[in-house]
Amino acid sequence: MGKVIPLDQAVRENLKSGDTVAFEGFTHLIPHAAGHEVIRQGISDLTLVRMTPDIIYDQMIGMGLAKKVIFSYAGNPGVGLLRRMRDAIENGYPRTIETIEHSHAAMANAYEAGAAGLPCAIFRGYKGADLPKVNPDIKSVICPFTGEELAAIPAHRPDVTFIHAQKANEKGDVLIEGIVGVQKEAALAAKRVVVTVEEIVPDFKGLHPNLTVLPHWTVTAISVVKGGAHPSYTHGYYARDNAAYLEWDKVSADRDLFDQWMKDNVLSATPEVFAERIKGL
Amino acid sequence: MTDFTPTEMMTIAASRALTSKDVCFVGIGAPSAACNVARLTHAPDITLIYESGTIGTAPDVLPLSIGDGELCETAVSTVAVPEMFRYWLQGGRISIGFLGAAQIDKFGNINTTVIGDYHKPKVRLPGGGGAPEIASSCGEIYITLKQATRSMVEKIDFFTSFGHGEGGDHRERLGITTKGPTLLITDLAIWKPDPVTKEFTVVSLHAGVTREMVQETCGWTVKFADDLEETPVPTTEELTTLRDLNERTKIAHAGGKAA
Numbered sequence: 001m002g003k004v005i006p007l008d009q010a011v012r013e014n015l016k017s018g019d020t021v022a023f024e025g026f027t028h029l030i031p032h033a034a035g036h037e038v039i040r041q042g043i044s045d046l047t048l049v050r051m052t053p054d055i056i057y058d059q060m061i062g063m064g065l066a067k068k069v070i071f072s073y074a075g076n077p078g079v080g081l082l083r084r085m086r087d088a089i090e091n092g093y094p095r096t097i098e099t100i101e102h103s104h105a106a107m108a109n110a111y112e113a114g115a116a117g118l119p120c121a122i123f124r125g126y127k128g129a130d131l132p133k134v135n136p137d138i139k140s141v142i143c144p145f146t147g148e149e150l151a152a153i154p155a156h157r158p159d160v161t162f163i164h165a166q167k168a169n170e171k172g173d174v175l176i177e178g179i180v181g182v183q184k185e186a187a188l189a190a191k192r193v194v195v196t197v198e199e200i201v202p203d204f205k206g207l208h209p210n211l212t213v214l215p216h217w218t219v220t221a222i223s224v225v226k227g228g229a230h231p232s233y234t235h236g237y238y239a240r241d242n243a244a245y246l247e248w249d250k251v252s253a254d255r256d257l258f259d260q261w262m263k264d265n266v267l268s269a270t271p272e273v274f275a276e277r278i279k280g281l
Numbered sequence: 282m283t284d285f286t287p288t289e290m291m292t293i294a295a296s297r298a299l300t301s302k303d304v305c306f307v308g309i310g311a312p313s314a315a316c317n318v319a320r321l322t323h324a325p326d327i328t329l330i331y332e333s334g335t336i337g338t339a340p341d342v343l344p345l346s347i348g349d350g351e352l353c354e355t356a357v358s359t360v361a362v363p364e365m366f367r368y369w370l371q372g373g374r375i376s377i378g379f380l381g382a383a384q385i386d387k388f389g390n391i392n393t394t395v396i397g398d399y400h401k402p403k404v405r406l407p408g409g410g411g412a413p414e415i416a417s418s419c420g421e422i423y424i425t426l427k428q429a430t431r432s433m434v435e436k437i438d439f440f441t442s443f444g445h446g447e448g449g450d451h452r453e454r455l456g457i458t459t460k461g462p463t464l465l466i467t468d469l470a471i472w473k474p475d476p477v478t479k480e481f482t483v484v485s486l487h488a489g490v491t492r493e494m495v496q497e498t499c500g501w502t503v504k505f506a507d508d509l510e511e512t513p514v515p516t517t518e519e520l521t522t523l524r525d526l527n528e529r530t531k532i533a534h535a536g537g538k539a540a
Contacts, residue, residue, distance in 0.1 A: 026334070027347065071408070078309065078344070089405045103414055123367070124414075124418065127417040127456070128417070128451075128455050129441065129442065129443055131413065131441075134399045179348050179353045181362050245345070
């Protein structure tokens with residue numbers, strides 16, 4: 001229950017090749033350090049679930065670890081396109097990937113349904129849109145009370161959800177503040193939950209009583225990784241490294257440059273380097 | 282003022298469409314600039330909502346992404362993303378959705394998903410994000426984009442977000458109860474849908490713009506209103522507000538450091 005262990009151990013014990021895994025964080029608190037650890041361990045054939053695949057999945061896809069991506073916005077937020085993901089979709093490089101595409105509303109509803117233990121999510125969505133024509137997971141149901149046709153999609157039930165948070169206390173309760181995104185739902189929808197945190201404090205006395213998002217008994221493992229969201233940010237700790245998002249557009253545009261960048265910054269690195277990366281932010 | 286760019290005119294014309302009474306779901310890019318210029322000039326009480334869950338936000342600089350920390354720090358409230366889409370958007374609490382587009386057709390249908398075939402795309406664009414449900418759940422939709430024949434097309438490659446479909450009463454036939462696109466603001470003109478056919482029609486040309494310029498940069502045969510107007514040029518206050526906002530934004534986003 002919320003045992004505190006090093007990140008490499010937390011990843012090794014909880015994620016297996018072939019798993020369905022969600023790394024969540026809506027621009028804020030993206031668990032990049034955990035993503036890098038997965039890449040170092042070469043865990044492959046993954047079904048990656050995430051609203052905005054973002055740099056974190058662009059890296060895993062570029063390293064050939066994904067067989068399928070379930071998503072709703074494949075952009076580099078504020079910058080442009082995801083070039084490694086595009087290369088996989090358009091050219092099958094470094095491998096072909098299957099994509100299951102939704103809208104944000106659908107993805108958020110699917111996590112919530114997973115957390116609620118329901119088999120599917122029902123919402124008013126996709127009216128007139130083409131996605132239902134290309135995604136067989138989008139179906140509809142008729143409301144038995146009003147006759148309204150509503151969209152229905154399967155609940156998300158990841159094998160593992162990874163999130164990053166500001167802090168945990170010594171018991172392993174996890175606190176998130178700021179843009180809270182969909183992490184609580186993604187965590188409660190998953191079979192196993194791995195949380196990286198900026199720090200562990202003795203207790204949460206004196207903090208706002210609504211800030212605890214996950215009680216310790218809902219968390220499988222906690223790893224302390226200072227700066228673990230970089231180049232995303234951790235509200236109250238460090239700012240978003242916008243320059244790094246802009247730089248990624250160049251790195252990811254070239255296959256060789258990407259390979260070299262991954263060697264230098266991920267494969268030959270350790271989680272400890274993230275503390276350095278946030279200095280001055 | 283007479284010294285302004287077409288993009289500045291577009292942003293300022295878009296900002297004028299907003300009022301303090303509006304509750305506006307803000308798309309990133311051009312819509313975000315227009316919404317914040319409105320807030321900093323004639324619509325100080327407008328409620329701006331970004332899909333990251335920030336409600337009533339008042340950023341000092343334009344966010345690079347929809348989830349920048351400043352949106353949260355200046356917001357009245359920040360809610361979880363499922364709540365944002367369920368209670369606030371689907372719940373019918375948002376009066377205006379303000380969207381950009383990669384491709385648009387004459388009925389305000391939007392494509393931000395693919396150029397070419399979905400399964401073998403020529404260009405894989407980011408996709409819909411929040412837009413499919415913004416387009417159907419907000420009271421009405423404003424769209425802003427720069428005119429070009431590759432973006433204003435006769436037929437879009439993919440219906441990411443439904444506008445007026447094939448025109449006429451297509452929305453009603455699909456059971457959609459909201460108005461859909463009611464305003465299109467480009468760098469050259471202001472467009473509104475015909476009340477019956479729902480085809481976007483030019484109602485106002487920006488200063489210095491001719492009918493030919495609008496047609497040359499549009500992929501369908503453009504209809505012009507009988508009583509075509511000229512868009513008032515930006516005021517000094519509008520232009521200064523926009524330029525100051527852009528300058529603050531540029532400085533802020535140059536911050537951070539490369540990994």
